[in-house]
Amino acid sequence: MISLGGGPLAAYIPFLHAWPWPVSPLAHLLLFLPLAFCIALVYRATRARSASELPRATLITFVNIVVGMSLIALAFFVVYEVVIRVM
Amino acid sequence: MKENRVNADKMIQAGVLAWLIPGGGHFLLGHRALGAVFFAAISFTFFFGLALGGIKNSVNPFTNRWLFLAELGTGGYTVASYVVNLKVGEIKPQQLATPRDSNTPDPRDQIDPDVYAKYVSFYPAADVAQIYLATAGLLNLLAILDALTRAQTGGLPTYYRELAEHLGPPAGGKP
Numbered sequence: 001m002i003s004l005g006g007g008p009l010a011a012y013i014p015f016l017h018a019w020p021w022p023v024s025p026l027a028h029l030l031l032f033l034p035l036a037f038c039i040a041l042v043y044r045a046t047r048a049r050s051a052s053e054l055p056r057a058t059l060i061t062f063v064n065i066v067v068g069m070s071l072i073a074l075a076f077f078v079v080y081e082v083v084i085r086v087m
Numbered sequence: 088m089k090e091n092r093v094n095a096d097k098m099i100q101a102g103v104l105a106w107l108i109p110g111g112g113h114f115l116l117g118h119r120a121l122g123a124v125f126f127a128a129i130s131f132t133f134f135f136g137l138a139l140g141g142i143k144n145s146v147n148p149f150t151n152r153w154l155f156l157a158e159l160g161t162g163g164y165t166v167a168s169y170v171v172n173l174k175v176g177e178i179k180p181q182q183l184a185t186p187r188d189s190n191t192p193d194p195r196d197q198i199d200p201d202v203y204a205k206y207v208s209f210y211p212a213a214d215v216a217q218i219y220l221a222t223a224g225l226l227n228l229l230a231i232l233d234a235l236t237r238a239q240t241g242g243l244p245t246y247y248r249e250l251a252e253h254l255g256p257p258a259g260g261k262p
Contacts, residue, residue, distance in 0.1 A: 038128040046233040051120030
């Protein structure tokens with residue numbers, strides 16, 4: 001009988017412990033890219049009639065999301081800088 | 088009448104299977120490539136979030152019930168992860184709960200800080216994990232709705248009326 005109650009097997013379950021991954025500010029931002037890609041892929045898959053339509057449509061949606069979010073971030077940065085200087 | 092019954096059965100089967108395993112509904116309906124796409128994209132999002140956040144803190148209705156509700160979109164993964172959370176480790180999920188008010192004793196005070204640090208992730212990994220896990224659940228809701236629609240329409244996607252107007256016949260032949 002294999003015991004899971006904190007026994008030796010628990011050490012082999014990768015998701016049990018927090019991953020001590022040093023997420024730097026740049027890596028923190030870059031982790032947005034795989035998430036945006038998965039969102040683009042799933043969203044486009046719900047609109048596709050066959051998988052052959054997916055690569056191009058996913059790429060376009062992915063680029064749209066990344067460029068759109070980057071522009072929003074840039075706009076917020078500009079507003080922040082202006083507010084900081086005025087204050 | 089009989090055809091409606093068959094469609095309803097197929098919809099229920101596809102919906103439940105898609106809830107249990109991302110892409111399962113599409114696979115059942117014969118859209119194997121689309122099923123594989125849903126499976127890969129949603130599984131990656133869920134398990135990457137889980138790896139970042141740790142199972143004790145991330146799949147826990149006592150720490151963040153709204154996150155848990157979002158995660159339930161990927162029902163099979165979330166239920167299995169919660170069972171694993173209950174069965175393994177030195178901390179019970181209830182021990183990580185945030186107290187309701189300042190008069191309620193904090194259950195986290197009873198935990199050894201070293202044990203606590205071993206199981207719980209912190210900023211920024213915890214935030215990224217929450218975003219990934221919630222997104223996985225919500226993306227699977229889209230996949231479930233799409234599977235239900237395809238079961239109902241015989242293979243056409245959710246926005247099939249708009250697509251028919253704009254795109255014409257399917258590019259790959261088989262839907």
